[in-house]
Amino acid sequence: MRYRTLTLALLPALAIAESATPSEYQTPEGWRTECLGRSQFDIPSTPVWQLQIPYGDTVDYVATAPWANRSLDYGTDPGNGIYKFVRIRVSTKTTREAYEHASRVELPNETKAKIRVLEARIEARKARFDAEGGDKEQYIQDLLALDEENKKYREMIAEITMVQSVIDFFEEEGRPTEELEEELAGYEKQIAALPTDERYEKERAFELGIPDAAGAWHPDRMVAVLWRNNRIFHFEFGPKNGKYDSSIEAIEPAARDLLARFRPREAFEIPTEPGVCVPFGFIADDGTENYYAGFSWHVKSTPYVLNSLTLSNSATDAIELLPMLTKRLMGNPFPAALVATNIGPRRIDIGNSRGTLTGRSLQAIDPDGDRLSAHAQYNLNAGAVAGKYTPTLLYKLQTYANDQPPPPIEQAEADVLNFMKSFRPLPGMQALYEAAENQQ
Known part of the structure; x- marks a missing residue:
């Protein structure tokens, strides 16, 4: 109740999601249905998702939070009841070698x-030295000696890999390897004499009991890496503030259960049971767990028009997200060089709820002729606080200057309105909502 009161206090009337009369909507030609979180929606049929780097080669954008999100936070830690039990990241299509490296x-x-x-x-x-001071010359000499020691052992580790490769090659050729093996043993003996740190003593690898998967327990988190449909799915269990106060006894069974409920899915495959979608993946559940999904994509034909979508059914997340939608747009910083045109705010349909659309168009002024540039750059923002069966939603369309002009802003605005109208629950979630309504 406290969260609801605080959320409402933050919101102007225009930002609260209310029920809307279902409007006539048809999926635009060339669009298909996708899903994220507990929602499905229609988008152009050639999306290129901005997924986890370094495993992809998609266009990377310099963007500020929350638009740079490329992950899904989900669930509640069974040990301490803290929200955001796991963070899930997804790669673009990649190679088995990349998965082995990630593991x-x-x-x-x-x-x-x-x-x-x-x-x-x-x-x-x-x-x-910072705390106690002392002889600066001795301090510099100490640092140089320690750095040289570090460099020596790093080079030795690299030599171990190289010498082992040469030994393997010589053995295949039937050539003698005694001298190389003696050299290798000398390197390995020196490395073996080095101590390990406290973190390593607390780490352990473990079997997940499912194919093409690796699991590791670290002092501050538990990690699972899955190889599915030529993609890497990375699961990081534990809090996101760097402090870990749960236990492996509580985390590991819950993590194994979640991984058993996860499955890959193809693009535009819409699961029929309750659960939560990520790009190319799905977690089946009972429809009650909180989540926070933030992902971006561009349409293949317009790589410099970035779509960013954030969805959450958490009241806490609503408090953080909504001010980003309702804050006033900054004034024109360069009035002599740019013509700025504000769009909205105005009320729009978001599925069967109501939300807000705002935006801004910027058009450069030719300094030599007082003429406007042929093409404008623009952004469009849409969103609303959660309704009875809809999540808190925050969407941004942003163009980036390049040699390829963006679509006319009128077309972009029409596409955003269609995108917003298309929002509806996943089939399995809709069935749960209808059952709940029938019981009232």
Whole structure:
């Protein structure tokens, strides 16, 4: 109740999602139905999702929060009741080698633990000098010596990999390898003598009991990496504030249960049961868990027009998201160089609810002739607070200057309105809502 009161206090009347009379809507030609969170909607049939880097090669945009989101937060930690039990990221289509690399990055690694010890020695010497002062010349000499030690062992680790590769090649060729094996043993002995850090002592890998999957427990989080349909699905369990006060006994069974309920899906495949969609994936559930989904995409033919969508059924998230929609647009910072035209705010249909549309168009002024440029750059924002069966929604369409002009703003605005009208619950969620209505 406290969250609801606070949320309402933040909102001007224009921003509250109310029930709307269903309007005539037909899926535009060339559009198809996709899903995110517990909602489905219609978009052009050639979306290119801005997914987790470095596994993709899509156009990357420099954007500020919340538009840069590329993840889904979901569920409640069973150990402490904190919302956002897991963060899920998805790759573009990639290679098995990329998945193997992603798994190695997450699994405990003794060599990396030894390197962290060397790096920690450097940081400790810096901290001691900052706190206590002392002979500056000796301090510099100490840092140089520690840095040289770090460099020596890093080069030695690289030599181990290279020498082992040469040994493997020589063995295939039937050539002698005794000297190389002796050299390798010398390197390995020196590396083995290095200590590991406390973090490594608390890490462990474990089997998830499902194919093409790797799991690791770290002091501050639990991670699972899945290889499905030529994509990497990365699950990070644990709080997002860097402090971890749950336990493996509480986390691991719940994580295994969630991973068992997760499945990949094809583009435009709409699950029929209750649950939550991510791009190319789906978590089946009972329809009650909170989630926060933030993803972006562009249509293949317009790579410099970025669509960003954030959905959440959490009251806490609504408090954070809504001011981004209702805040006033800043004034024109360059009145002599730009003509700024505000759009809205005005009321629009978002599925069977009502929401708000705002935006701005910027058109450059030719300094030599006082003429306007042929093409405007623009952004359009739409959204609303959660209704009875609809999530809090925040959407932004943003154009980026380049040699390819964006679609006319009139077309973009019409597309946004159709996109907003198309919002409706997933089939499985709709069935739950109808059952709840029938019981009242």
